[in-house]
Amino acid sequence: MKNLTIVQNPLILRDITYLRNHETREYQFRAALKRIAYSLCIEISKSFKTEVIDVETPLEITEGHRIKPEIILVPVLRAGLSLVDAFIEMIPYAKVGHIGLQRNEETLEPVEYYYKTPKELSTSKVIVLDPMLATGGSASAAFSFLKQRGANDLVFASLIAAPEGVEKMSKDHPEIPVYTASLDRQLNDVGYIVPGLGDAGDRTFGTL
Numbered sequence: 555m556k557n558l559t560i561v562q563n564p565l566i567l568r569d570i571t572y573l574r575n576h577e578t579r580e581y582q583f584r585a586a587l588k589r590i591a592y593s594l595c596i597e598i599s600k601s602f603k604t605e606v607i608d609v610e611t612p613l614e615i616t617e618g619h620r621i622k623p624e625i626i627l628v629p630v631l632r633a634g635l636s637l638v639d640a641f642i643e644m645i646p647y648a649k650v651g652h653i654g655l656q657r658n659e660e661t662l663e664p665v666e667y668y669y670k671t672p673k674e675l676s677t678s679k680v681i682v683l684d685p686m687l688a689t690g691g692s693a694s695a696a697f698s699f700l701k702q703r704g705a706n707d708l709v710f711a712s713l714i715a716a717p718e719g720v721e722k723m724s725k726d727h728p729e730i731p732v733y734t735a736s737l738d739r740q741l742n743d744v745g746y747i748v749p750g751l752g753d754a755g756d757r758t759f760g761t762l
């Protein structure tokens with residue numbers, strides 16, 4: 555898929571291993587996830603436009619840079635919240651919207667239960683955050699909702715993707731760049747990514 559970027563480095567490989575390990579406790583899980591989020595953010599930032607500005611050092615005026623578009627982060631509740639802190643630390647002026655989607659565990663269809671985004675949606679780069687791209691139903695729905703409200707510069711940041719989810723994104727939203735730290739083998743018969751890491755929301759918040 556041409557819009558898929560798999561972000562990898564030795565630190566990510568190590569941290570994905572922590573995330574996959576079923577013995578990893580919540581605080582370790584959150585810390586590993588946050589470290590991977592920094593790497594994802596750096597990779598995604600390579601697509602940000604910058605503009606040249608003057609900056610006065612203690613010695614002279616020289617060339618500096620400022621990031622041009624406003625950035626809006628949109629975590630998909632609940633598991634997407636786990637990625638927000640790292641992205642906010644790297645992009646401190648970012649605004650944050652929220653989309654509440656939950657999979658119906660029988661139909662696997664996403665159900666919207668919350669929506670609130672900043673008004674600058676159509677003039678900002680919007681980074682949707684969700685660690686898991688499984689069937690792709692939630693991500694595809696989130697992007698459809700955001701497009702309906704005017705967003706047009708969109709990116710998806712995930713941690714683990716299944717081929718089925720990547721396929722759905724490329725069919726429903728072919729223009730949207732998808733970043734992930736791992737492309738896993740497949741979905742199992744109840745829609746979980748395998749080998750995966752289990753339920754990202756439950757493992758982040760200790761609701762297993």
Ligand code: PRP
Pocket residue numbers: 630631632633634655656657658662664684685686687688689690691692693719745753754755756
């Ligand atoms: C998880 C995950 C995604 C969704 C992915 O959320 O965070 O939002 O499933 O699955 P899909 O690609 O098949 O739609 P979940 O519904 O478990 O809700 P939670 O974040 O509240 O745990």
Ligand code: URA
Pocket residue numbers: 633686688745746747748750751752753754755
């Ligand atoms: N949601 C998760 O949290 N994990 C999966 O494997 C699939 C969907």
